[in-house]
Amino acid sequence: MLNFDFYNPTKLMFGQGRIADIAYEIPRNARVLITYGGGSIKSNGVYDEVKAALTGYEVVEFGGIEPNPLYETLMKAVELVKTHKIDFLLAVGGGSVIDGTKFIAAASLYDGDPWEIIFSRGTVVKESLPIGVVLTLPAAGSESNHRAVVSRKSMNAKISFYSNSFFPRFAVLDPVKTYSLPPTQISNGVVDAYIHVLEQYLTYPVNAKVQERFSEGILLTLIEEGPRALAEPMNYEVRSNIMLCATMALNGLICAGVPADWSTHMVGHELTALYGFDHAATIAALLPGMLKALKDDKRLQLLQYAERIWGLKEGEEDAVIEAAIEKTREFFAAMHMKTSLSELGLTADNIPEIIAHLKAHDMVRLGERKNVTPERVRQALELSL
Amino acid sequence: MLNFDFYNPTKLMFGQGRIADIAYEIPRNARVLITYGGGSIKSNGVYDEVKAALTGYEVVEFGGIEPNPLYETLMKAVELVKTHKIDFLLAVGGGSVIDGTKFIAAASLYDGDPWEIIFSRGTVVKESLPIGVVLTLPAAGSESNHRAVVSRKSMNAKISFYSNSFFPRFAVLDPVKTYSLPPTQISNGVVDAYIHVLEQYLTYPVNAKVQERFSEGILLTLIEEGPRALAEPMNYEVRSNIMLCATMALNGLICAGVPADWSTHMVGHELTALYGFDHAATIAALLPGMLKALKDDKRLQLLQYAERIWGLKEGEEDAVIEAAIEKTREFFAAMHMKTSLSELGLTADNIPEIIAHLKAHDMVRLGERKNVTPERVRQALELSL
Numbered sequence: 001m002l003n004f005d006f007y008n009p010t011k012l013m014f015g016q017g018r019i020a021d022i023a024y025e026i027p028r029n030a031r032v033l034i035t036y037g038g039g040s041i042k043s044n045g046v047y048d049e050v051k052a053a054l055t056g057y058e059v060v061e062f063g064g065i066e067p068n069p070l071y072e073t074l075m076k077a078v079e080l081v082k083t084h085k086i087d088f089l090l091a092v093g094g095g096s097v098i099d100g101t102k103f104i105a106a107a108s109l110y111d112g113d114p115w116e117i118i119f120s121r122g123t124v125v126k127e128s129l130p131i132g133v134v135l136t137l138p139a140a141g142s143e144s145n146h147r148a149v150v151s152r153k154s155m156n157a158k159i160s161f162y163s164n165s166f167f168p169r170f171a172v173l174d175p176v177k178t179y180s181l182p183p184t185q186i187s188n189g190v191v192d193a194y195i196h197v198l199e200q201y202l203t204y205p206v207n208a209k210v211q212e213r214f215s216e217g218i219l220l221t222l223i224e225e226g227p228r229a230l231a232e233p234m235n236y237e238v239r240s241n242i243m244l245c246a247t248m249a250l251n252g253l254i255c256a257g258v259p260a261d262w263s264t265h266m267v268g269h270e271l272t273a274l275y276g277f278d279h280a281a282t283i284a285a286l287l288p289g290m291l292k293a294l295k296d297d298k299r300l301q302l303l304q305y306a307e308r309i310w311g312l313k314e315g316e317e318d319a320v321i322e323a324a325i326e327k328t329r330e331f332f333a334a335m336h337m338k339t340s341l342s343e344l345g346l347t348a349d350n351i352p353e354i355i356a357h358l359k360a361h362d363m364v365r366l367g368e369r370k371n372v373t374p375e376r377v378r379q380a381l382e383l384s385l
Numbered sequence: 386m387l388n389f390d391f392y393n394p395t396k397l398m399f400g401q402g403r404i405a406d407i408a409y410e411i412p413r414n415a416r417v418l419i420t421y422g423g424g425s426i427k428s429n430g431v432y433d434e435v436k437a438a439l440t441g442y443e444v445v446e447f448g449g450i451e452p453n454p455l456y457e458t459l460m461k462a463v464e465l466v467k468t469h470k471i472d473f474l475l476a477v478g479g480g481s482v483i484d485g486t487k488f489i490a491a492a493s494l495y496d497g498d499p500w501e502i503i504f505s506r507g508t509v510v511k512e513s514l515p516i517g518v519v520l521t522l523p524a525a526g527s528e529s530n531h532r533a534v535v536s537r538k539s540m541n542a543k544i545s546f547y548s549n550s551f552f553p554r555f556a557v558l559d560p561v562k563t564y565s566l567p568p569t570q571i572s573n574g575v576v577d578a579y580i581h582v583l584e585q586y587l588t589y590p591v592n593a594k595v596q597e598r599f600s601e602g603i604l605l606t607l608i609e610e611g612p613r614a615l616a617e618p619m620n621y622e623v624r625s626n627i628m629l630c631a632t633m634a635l636n637g638l639i640c641a642g643v644p645a646d647w648s649t650h651m652v653g654h655e656l657t658a659l660y661g662f663d664h665a666a667t668i669a670a671l672l673p674g675m676l677k678a679l680k681d682d683k684r685l686q687l688l689q690y691a692e693r694i695w696g697l698k699e700g701e702e703d704a705v706i707e708a709a710i711e712k713t714r715e716f717f718a719a720m721h722m723k724t725s726l727s728e729l730g731l732t733a734d735n736i737p738e739i740i741a742h743l744k745a746h747d748m749v750r751l752g753e754r755k756n757v758t759p760e761r762v763r764q765a766l767e768l769s770l
Contacts, residue, residue, distance in 0.1 A: 001625040003400025008393070014642060015388025207622040209606040210629045217598025224594070237592040240386040244595045244642075253638075257399060257629075 001208045004257040010144040011170040012247065016236070018172045019049040019134055022090070023057075025170045026132060030088035031058045033081055035101045037065050037093045041136060044180040050092055050134055060084045065093070068272055068279065069100030071118065071152040074107070081108040081129070089131045091168070094185075095140025098133055099148035102166040105129040118150055122161035133171040138178060138243040139189030139280070141196060141250025143171035151273060157361065158273040160265075173247065175239035183230055186242075187335040188280035190226035193246040194219060194331075195264060195283045202291065202301045203259040203368035215254045216308050218245045223309070226335050263366035264290045267377055270357045277344060284337040285344050288329045289384025293376060295321050297369060341384045351381045386593045389642040395529040396555040397632065401621070403557045404434040404519055407475070408442075410555045411517060415473040416443045418466055420486045422450050422478045426521060429565040435477055435519055445469045450478070453657055453664065454485035456503065456537040459492070466493040466514070474516045476553070479570075480525025483518055484533035487551040490514040503535055507546035518556040523563060523628040524574030524665070526581060526635025528556035536658060542746065543654040558632065560624035568615055571627075572720040573665035575611035578631040579604060579716075580649060580668045587676065587686045588644040588753035600639045601693050603630045608694070611720050648751035649675045652762055655742045662729060669722040670729050673714045674769025678761060680706050682754060726769045736766045 013021055026032065032054060041047040051059070062077040080086070081104060091101035105128035107114035116124050133143040142148065146166040151158040178186070201215040222245050228238045248254070267290070268282035295302060299317065306312040306324035313320060329339045338344055355374045358364065366372035398406055411417060417439060426432040436444070447462040465471070466489060476486035490513035492499035501509050518528045527533065531551040536543040563571075586600040607630050613623045633639070652675070653667035680687060684702065691697040691709035698705060714724045723729055740759045743749065751757035 001400075001622065001629070003403065005396060005398055007396040011390060011392040012641070013390055015386070018388065207626070208629075209609070209626045210602055210633060213602025213605060214599050217595055217602060220598060221594040237386065240642075241592070241594045244386070248595060256397070257625075 001206055001257040002259070006252055006256040007164070008144060008167065008252050010168050010251075012144060012173060013170055014173045014244070016174055016176050018174050019046070020053050022050070022053045022132060022134070022170070022172060026054075026057070026088055026090070028056075031060070031084060031086050032088045032090050033077070033084070033086040034059060034061045034090045034092055035065060035077060035097055035104065036061070036063045037067070037097050039063060040180070041092050044177070046092060046134065046136055046177050050090070060086060065097045065100045067096045068149075068151045068158060069096045069103075071103075071115065071150055072154070074100050074103050074150065075114065077104045078107045078114065087129060089129050090134065091131060092134040092136065094135070094137025095142045098140070098142040098168070099150060101131055102128070102142070102148040103150050105131050106163060106165065115152070118152070118159050118161050120161070121159070122163040122166075125163035125165060128163065128165035131166070131168045133168045134177075135171055135173050135243070136177050137181060137185055137189055138173070138246035139185075139192040141193070141247055143168060143173070144247050144251045149269070156273050156357070158269040159361070160269070171247075173243050175236055175243050178239050178243060179234050183233075183336065186229050186233075187337055188278055189246060190222055190229065190242060191284045191332055191335055191337050192280040193242075193249040194222045194226075195287055196249040197254065198287070199261045199265060200255045200258060202298050202305060203261050204298070205300050205304075206258055208258045211254050211256060211258050212304070214248070218249055218254070219309050221245050223331055226331070230335070259368035261368045263294075263372045263377070266363050266366050267354070267358065267380075270354055270361070270363070274353065274357060275346070281338060281344065284332045284339055285341050286380070286384050287332075288325050288339060289382075290380045291325045291328070292383045293380035294367065294372065297367070297371070341381065346385075348382065348385060351378060354381060386591055386642040387644070391637055391641040392549070393529060393552065393637050395553050395636075397529060397558060398555055399558045399629070401559055401561050403559050404431070405438050407435070407438045407517060407519070407555070407557060411439075411442065411473055411475070413441075416445070416469060416471050417473045417475050418462070418469070418471040419444060419446045419475045419477055420450060420462060420482055420489065421446070421448045421476075422452070422482050424448060425565070426477055429562070431477060431519065431521055431562055435475070445471060450482045450485045452481045453534075453536045453543060454481045454488075456488070456500065456535055457539070459485050459488050459535065460499065462489045463492045463499065472514060474514050475519065476516060477519040477521065479520070479522025480527045483525070483527040483553070484535060486516055487513070487527070487533040488535050490516050491548060491550065500537070503537070503544050503546050505546070506544070507548040510548035510550060513548065513550035516551070516553045518553045519562075520556055520558050520628070521562050522566060522570055522574055523558070523631035524570075524577045526578070526632055528553060528558070529632055529636045534654070541658050541742070543658040544746070545654070556632075558628050560621055560628050563624050563628065564619050568618075568721065571614050571618075572722055573663055574631060575607055575614065575627060576669045576717055576720055576722050577665040578627075578634040579607045579611075580672055581634040582639065583672070584646045584650060585640045585643060587683050587690060588646050589683070590685050590689075591643055593643045596639050596641060596643050597689070599633070603634055603639070604694050606630050608716055611716070615720070644753035646753045648679075648757045648762070651748050651751050652739070652743065652765075655739055655746070655748070659738065659742060660731070666723060666729065669717045669724055670726050671765070671769050672717075673710050673724060674767075675765045676710050676713075677768045678765035679752065679757065682752070682756070726766065731770075733767065733770060736763060739766060
């Protein structure tokens with residue numbers, strides 16, 4: 001096991017009806033900015049519950065944070081924070097709203113050019129406004145971690161950054177609030193969480209038995225519950241398990257003391273920035289090809305994955321690994337995801353510009369061994385067509 | 386899954402050489418009280434590393450905190466805190482030192498009779514001095530939770546209490562620092578952690594798939610690594626896995642959203658208070674009999690435990706459960722634990738006084754269903770002889 005720090009002070013408030021409890025967590029005299037996305041919270045009752053819970057608070061609202069939140073949009077919220085002297089941010093939504101709110105929290109207190117927050121990968125951040133979360137889309141894990149991803153339209157850039165000041169003070173996880181999600185978002189969320197785990201699990205072994213078994217527990221649960229969530233959209237237990245999986249997949253627990261890959265995510269971010277695909281759509285289409293291209297580096301963990309997750313252990317190693325990758329692809333397909341770049345409408349002709357963008361963003365040594373060069377990404381993209 | 390709050394702000398600093406990093410976590414102007422136990426830290430190098438890390442701090446020491454720490458002892462440390470205007474406590478040791486330090490932290494700031502802190506089960510605690518931990522004995526999990534157990538000699542009492550102010554600010558977990566532990570303490574620690582998990586896992590099912598699989602991951606790892614820790618006392622990877630298991634077994638993670646039992650622990654505390662046995666010795670001797678007595682209440686989880694942990698699923702349900710309990714007992718025996726009350730030197734004649742003490746401490750409705758009455762404990766004790 002590698003040396004590690006694990007720190008996660010976010011309080012999870014899990015279960016039906018928990019939005020009512022947020023007032024216990026927000027200082028009584030706080031001026032609160034509610035941030036949200038496209039407005040689904042106004043049709044599914046979440047907005048009304050939040051407003052009721054905040055009775056007596058001075059509340060300002062900022063809606064319209066888009067998927068893959070844009071720097072340009074978020075800067076408008078920063079103005080609003082300054083105008084209204086906001087001192088608490090309540091993000092109501094999924095990963096995009098929460099990520100965007102983390103940027104707003106830091107930019108509102110930052111003296112220099114706010115783009116430096118993102119461009120420095122968060123290293124210039126010294127403090128942020130406190131954030132609370134009401135989660136409506138289990139997927140990104142942003143509700144209980146210190147990371148954010150923000151895009152800048154004018155640069156075709158999508159960049160990940162982090163700061164310990166980004167940990168939300170609390171996150172309400174009410175599975176009922178996910179019933180009204182469209183099936184596409186459930187599929188995206190389950191597959192996003194699944195690949196988050198694989199990025200932290202399919203590397204090289206360091207004898208971290210607890211973390212590996214925690215990862216396997218999340219994977220097995222997503223495999224069982226993902227298709228059920230599509231078939232039984234109002235099954236509370238199924239939605240509960242998925243919601244907790246998504247949080248545990250990216251709260252720092254399963255990556256403590258182990259190597260991490262993230263190359264599929266980094267390449268996926270470029271596909272979103274270039275072509276506007278949903279985040280989960282990019283990584284579902286990329287992962288099988290990435291694993292095929294990197295299978296020698298990941299051999300031992302792939303064999304363990306094949307056995308413990310898919311029950312595959314008989315036969316030649318390469319055949320077992322191929323079968324496990326195919327099972328993974330079939331799971332994504334069962335979640336109604338496209339599992340190749342061609343299904344997304346891309347061809348070999350797109351590969352050069354994807355590689356060019358990776359290089360432009362200095363993504364030239366990816367993966368747990370820092371050996372995933374643009375050339376190896378090119379091979380993976382060809383295997384992903 | 387049941388509704389839950391999960392909150393754990395302790396920063397884990399894991400790995401070889403991490404004691405050197407504690408100065409980054411303690412305010413530069415703090416007056417630090419180092420608390421410790423019988424003095425083994427002075428022979429195994431831990432004390433020297435801690436002192437070196439605290440160069441430049443004003444440091445006072447309080448040694449001699451005994452296993453099952455006594456109120457009477459801890460009150461002497463409270464005097465020392467007040468005399469020296471201590472504002473940071475650094476617990477260097479295992480569960481007893483950490484638990485005792487949590488009491489010192491609260492009592493030092495408490496206006497009334499300090500016994501009220503314990504007697505109220507912590508509910509009167511409003512604030513505590515900040516605590517840091519250097520862990521030397523992986524077992525109790527106290528290094529990253531908000532619970533403590535303290536005994537009072539004059540009352541033959543051993544009482545558990547808690548407060549959110551008890552979470553240590555940080556906990557250094559350096560597996561190398563466990564190499565010098567005597568085999569008995571390794572055995573005690575592994576079995577204590579294992580039973581912590583079972584108290585949170587062997588109840589009734591609430592479809593909490595993630596928490597159950599996390600629990601199973603800890604159990605499987607302890608079964609693999611426990612005997613190896615005895616056979617290969619300087620195997621870093623083995624000690625790492627055990628150390629992380631013990632922390633994860635009792636940091637609030639696997640009990641989030643599920644019922645919890647703790648009846649074996651409550652009865653075990655009475656055995657320690659009455660006869661002075663090691664904590665782990667009491668629960669290892671009690672658990673097989675407790676599970677036999679409560680097997681109908683725990684049937685579904687016992688069957689899952691039998692299958693997922695011990696690979697037992699063929700045959701009559703009762704036979705499968707009996708076999709799983711026997712496998713558990715054999716694991717404890719392989720860890721060189723005594724697995725019955727008679728091996729501890731107790732007989733049926735002791736049962737009435739154990740029951741009387743449970744009643745005196747109001748332990749009359751134990752277990753996940755609050756239906757473990759003194760009469761059912763009596764049956765369990767008879768099955769544990």
